[in-house]
Amino acid sequence: MPVSPRDDPDTDLGVYLHWPFCERVCPYCDFNVIRARPMDQSEWLGYYLRELTYFQERAPHYKLRSIFFGGGTPSLMRPEIVGALIDHIKALWPAPRALEVSLEANPSDASPETLAAFAGAGITRLSLGVQALNDKDLQALGRWHDSAQAVRAVENAKTYFQHVSFDLIYGRPGQTRGLWEAELTQALALKPDHLSLYQLTIEPGTAFYRARARRRLTLPGEDGMAAFYETAQDLCANAGMEAYEVSNHAAPGARCVHNLIYWRGGDYVGAGPGAHGRISVGGQRYETLIVKKPKDWAASVKRRGHGAARMEPLSAQDQFTELLLMGLRLNEGVDLARLEALVPGGVTRDASAELQEAGLITRDARNIRATQKGRAVLNAVLQRLLA
Secondary structure, three states: OOOOOOOOOOOEEEEEEEEOEEOOOOOOOOOOOEEOOOOOHHHHHHHHHHHHHHHHHHOOOOEEEEEEEEEOOHHHOOHHHHHHHHHHHHHHOOOOOOOEEEEEEOHHHOOHHHHHHHHHHOOOEEEEEEEOOOHHHHHHOOOOOOHHHHHHHHHHHHHHOOEEEEEEEEOOOOOOHHHHHHHHHHHHHOOOOEEEEEEOOOOOOOHHHHHHHOOOOOOOOHHHHHHHHHHHHHHHHHOOOEEEEOOEEEOOOOOOHHHHHHHOOOEEEEEOOOOEEEEEEOOEEEEEEEOOOHHHHHHHHHHHOOOEEEEEEOOHHHHHHHHHHHHOOEOOOEEHHHHHHHOOOOOOHHHHHHHHHOOOEEEOOOEEEEOHHHHOOHHHHHHHHOO
16 A cells, blocks of 8 residues: 655655753653763764764655754754754755754853854754743743743844744643733733743653652643633734644744644654654655664664664554644644545544534545644544544
């Protein structure tokens, strides 16, 4: 059975580079991160260059669509290292002149001089990890910037980058709907062209998980979280920030191209410790996973030229499930023809009718979409569709 997407020269590719180092690990974070240590960044540059070349040799047929530096805290990288990586990637795959190149940054790393250097290195889109706009909650979240520094970082970034985004976390301990409304109003007044608004979740292995287990951490209940979500939808819509994905809002023309590749089921190379990828080779789509521990990754790249721990074919059912899981996060929904090509009849009429009647999805001849009401309870919608 043919798989999606096709591997021909017209296929777009995103490249994700994971920089796993942070100045400190936030108590809510379950990403693949460790505390930063003295290191030779030029040596690490060599590891990334080798791993990227390894993937290009196996999948040279793409055209580059986006680059994303994530982490961790990639703003701890020297700008010249970032520039060298951008140049190498653009040499591996043909790239358009208007290439989106995103970098995640902490407000504490966002001096005008540093931002200018990153812009000069080729970054076009900055994503700031603001998380909160009041100092008490920033301290509780383990952040090491204050609200004034966050505001300055957003304002400075707008001078140097074509697109500026920042993250906020809602559903924090002690937060009320009124406090969230005031904070989000302040955020929108800064006029970013993209906002990522995430509900605080407690993940196993984190400091917050341990604190909650000891009953030292209490979050708003389910109704409170739903109220925060509704507030975000209303305020962002009134400000002209489209909710194009469950947690992401954008001004016209400012959607994140790289993340759309994920949500639309596109292909992407993941390089660096713990990075995931999806690439198509010879008509077969593969899942790739890189060794997680930075020390082990570096040793693997030295020995083998890459740190891939796994490169496994994805079945049609795997691709169907993933496409539905990711695509229903988008307000545009999922193309039914793509789903049917993978698993004919996979989205049953019975499940669709039940969810449509409840006002949770819409379905026409071409697409299936979650409504705003459905996106608020998306896990339940997906569970029914995939039953």
